[in-house]
Amino acid sequence: MPVYSASSNLAYLYGDGSTFKFLAKHFAHLVLGFAILYGVHKIPYRYFRGLSIIALPAVIILLLITIAQGTTIGGANASRWIRVPLVGFTFQTSTLAAVVLMTYVARYLSSIKDKAITFKETLLPLWLPVFLVLALILPANFSTTAIIFAMVVLLVFIGGYPLRYLGIILGAGFLMLTLFVLSAKAFPGVFPNRVDTWISRIENFTDKKDTEADYQIERSKIAIASGMVTGLGPGKSVQKNFLPQSSSDFIYAIIVEEWGLVGGLVLMFLYLILLFRLVIVAHKSNSMFGKLLVIGVGLPIVFQALINMAVAVELFPVTGQTLPLISSGGTSIWMTCLALGMVLSVAAKREIEKKDLETTDNPLDVLSQAM
Template identity: 45%
Template structure:
């Protein structure tokens, strides 16, 4: 154990945040899965043990991915994109339907399902970071930079949006932020936004889930006119939050967990506020904000564009997803299927979120190692500036 701890590098605060969120996740999932356990005919402890296995598996993946030099993710991103697009197409055609959405692929012989949009998020962000960092010399060129960048964003966005609009919109927003940081011109970003708007319009009016999207928007905009059954989940989430008060009802004392259909996943923030009160809800918001702050420190210290863009894109994705989930719980947005990162019960969501944390920590580890080398060089009176590593067409210090 001591050897493993000594080998955990990178920002210590991010490691602490992961541990805090994991502990909170186990407490919240154990408290909110009573109804699910009853429906499945199993004990709550059985569901908790599976969830804990996913959490520990995620931490193991985070440890492995943080030990890999972040610069290798540039090459991995190409492979991920090659695999992701066919998987998204396969999901649309043959994916398993869960909760009226075809977002999953069943893994034969395991009883497990795989949500391809989780891989797509990681693939697109790492691939965009690679493209933007490698094309800085020709960043204003339409042929050299804009076409491949816009093509990758719009293709992945369209394939995800057809079955999962909320995830697609968040990923599109993260992509636009990366384009801004990557010095893409305002005109070109505007063209990407127009392309995204056209895709959204096509999916909203022609897609297989158009009726569901329209119903959710109408329910959010005009709750007084909506069918009570359609706003059932949102109403009970608000009841949970309102009944929590300042200090909450205490761990395990939620009553709305028996009414909320996705208390352990989409609406887990409402259960947390009900049990831990306004203080607990604000504390959780503070944890995600502090995570963003620590990640931005990594971005500003990253010596190369790829590391900075990689850390920025992944941290934006995690925090935007967290605040989208919490906004839905408090009634600031229409109901979606977005989980709370590292807190909601899930399978592939936890695993890919953990990998994203690991990649951010890999960038942080590289920064720390560079600073140690610089410090040792200054103390020894040596110059380390001429030591370089060539990766592809990039010269990396």
């Protein structure tokens, strides 16, 4: 309902004034998303170990194609998107890369459980894929890169990776980011406007200046203030006509405007319930891979939701992160459903013997058993 309400702005800007096609499009995204969720949850989660090894090179190739393709949407730079030929729709490859990478990291951590390892032994199998994927996402999407890196660090910490090695990785990550920013400043033609956009958003957040760049967040706060306790009512938002990305990045502000503080708190409570259930499923899983898989693909959903809400109330700089399962946009919905399907697979198969869960790590075995 909030997405349908906010789509009136899109209908005015990009359509013929009719909001029905946006409602139908969003409904189709949700139907396909829940079909993905249902289908994935039927797959025994032990297969995801080997599938992550197969999918990771494919994801890296897709990220390279995305950078080379340089798709624009609405005249704006949108190099994080790839246009699928023949079909004609666009797909955000970084969201798929995040799910695959977290699954791959969970697989590796479960394989070295209770083993004495050195930092050198983990460089090629663990950190090279991580930094390669992050390096391919970073030029177009800093916020997604930062979230993925934070989730990987949290996952390896929970997985028992030595703290002294983790400190080296944090230092290396900070160094690589610094080098990227300096390189982008020195050669602005290579990554046009991206670093400047990051810096301006952080400066606007810290300096609290009344600039044009603050337009989004100011409209968001007006919407939230207008909602008060019970809201203006479904479909009665005013700021949806002025707030850019009202149906995606700032949908939470529209929800609070129409449903009030009560609606905003209820939605936040639902995400916290999801977090609680993720912890329960991870705790009850019989295998280390199952535990780490639930945390790796499930926790980013809640984390992203909290960031989206924090941006709407100006507790966090503008990031461009959508509200999972709520915002419009097919890629976000599909990848969130993919992750939840994997979590449900762990919940459904937790009674399988641990030995069986920990042995399927060969991609060829996965393909042969799937066939």
